[in-house]
Amino acid sequence: MDVLLVNLALALVLGGIGWWGRGNADRLVSESLPSADRGRKVRALRRGGGFCYLLALAFVISGLVALT
Numbered sequence: 413m414d415v416l417l418v419n420l421a422l423a424l425v426l427g428g429i430g431w432w433g434r435g436n437a438d439r440l441v442s443e444s445l446p447s448a449d450r451g452r453k454v455r456a457l458r459r460g461g462g463f464c465y466l467l468a469l470a471f472v473i474s475g476l477v478a479l480t
Contacts, residue, residue, distance in 0.1 A: 419475030423468040430464030433457055 433440075437457035441450050 413479075415478040416475040419471045419478070423471040423475070426464045426471065427468040430461040430468065432461075433464065434461030437461070 434457075437454045440457060441453045443450070445453065
């Protein structure tokens with residue numbers, strides 16, 4: 413049960429970081445960059461947020477598997 417709680421806590425943290433990063437990617441990248449570079453960095457931040465979502469899902473699944 414402890415493993416499940418730890419994994420769910422990690423999933424919540426990673427999911428929150430992913431949600432925050434994907435939602436604020438436009439504001440996190442400097443507007444002084446050229447548009448091509450800025451767009452590339454925004455896309456990279458959004459990909460990173462999506463990866464955090466995938467890691468959160470992996471922690472949830474591993475916590476559920478640990479119950480069995």
